[in-house]
Amino acid sequence: MLGNLGKKQIIDLLQRQVIGRLGCHANDETYIVPINYVYRNDSIYAHSGSGKKIEMMRINPKVCLQVDEIADTFRWRSVILWGVFEELNGEERQQAMQAIIHRIMPLTNKPSEESSHGIDVDLHNNLIVYRIRITEVTGRFESHED
Template sequence: MLGDLNKGELIEFLEKQVIGRLGCHANGETYVVPINYVYKDNAIYGHSGNGKKIDMMRINPKVCFEVDEIIDTFRWTSAILNGNFIELFGEERQQAMQGIIHRIMPLTDRPSEEPSHGINPEKHNQIIVYKIVLTSVSGKYESHFDYI
C-alpha cells in the first residue's frame, strides 16, 4: 500500500532520523550531499566546515532536503522538504550545535574517541552552524503487510 504521511507521522519520522540529503543549487550547478541533522520546530539544523555546500547556500538559500528509511523495495518511508538556509550565530548557534552533538553522539560506538562529534576543538569556532526553515514538506510510504 502506498500512502502519504500525515503531519504527525512526518514530524515523528523527521525526529527519528539523523541523516538526510541536502540539495542546493547555484550558478547553474546542483549539488546533493548527505548530512547529520536535527529536526526541531519546523527547521532542520546542521553544521559544516567551509566548502561547496555552504558557498552554494550563501549564494542561493533555497534548498531541498530529503530523508528516507528503506527496509526493502516494498517497505520504505521518505520525506521531501523545501526551505531556506539561515546561518546561525551567537547563542542560537551554540544551542543548535549542542543539540546536534547530543542527538548524534549516542549513536556512535566510540563516543570516547569522538568527544566533539569528530570536530577538532581547536576548529570548533570555524564550524558553520545553520538551520533550514521549512516552507513545504511532504512524506510518503510504502508498506505491504502481507509481505513475508
C-alpha cells in the first residue's frame, strides 16, 4: 500500500533520522549532497565548511531536503521538504552547533576521534552553521502488512 504520511509521522521521521540529501540550485546548476542534520522547531539545522553547497545556497537560498527511512524495497518512508537557507551567528549559532553535536556524536563509532562535528575548536570556529526554515513538507510511505 502506498500512502501519505501525516504531520506527526513526518515530524517523527525527521527527528529519528540524522542524514538527508540537500538539493540546491544556482547559476543553472543543481547540486545534491548528503548532510547531517538536526530537526527542531520546524527547521533543519546543519553545518558545513566553505564549499560549493554554501556558495550555491548563498546565491539562491531556496533549497529542498529529502530524508528516508528504508526497511526494504517495499517498506519505506520518505519526506521531502522545501525551505530557505539562513546562516546563523552568535548565540543562535552556538545553540544549533551544540544540538548537532549532542544528536550526532553519540551515533559515531569513535566519537573521541571524530573532529568533523565541532569537537576541534579551530574547525568549529570556521564552520558555517545554518538553518533551513521549512516552508513546505510532504511525506509518502509504502508498506505491505501481512
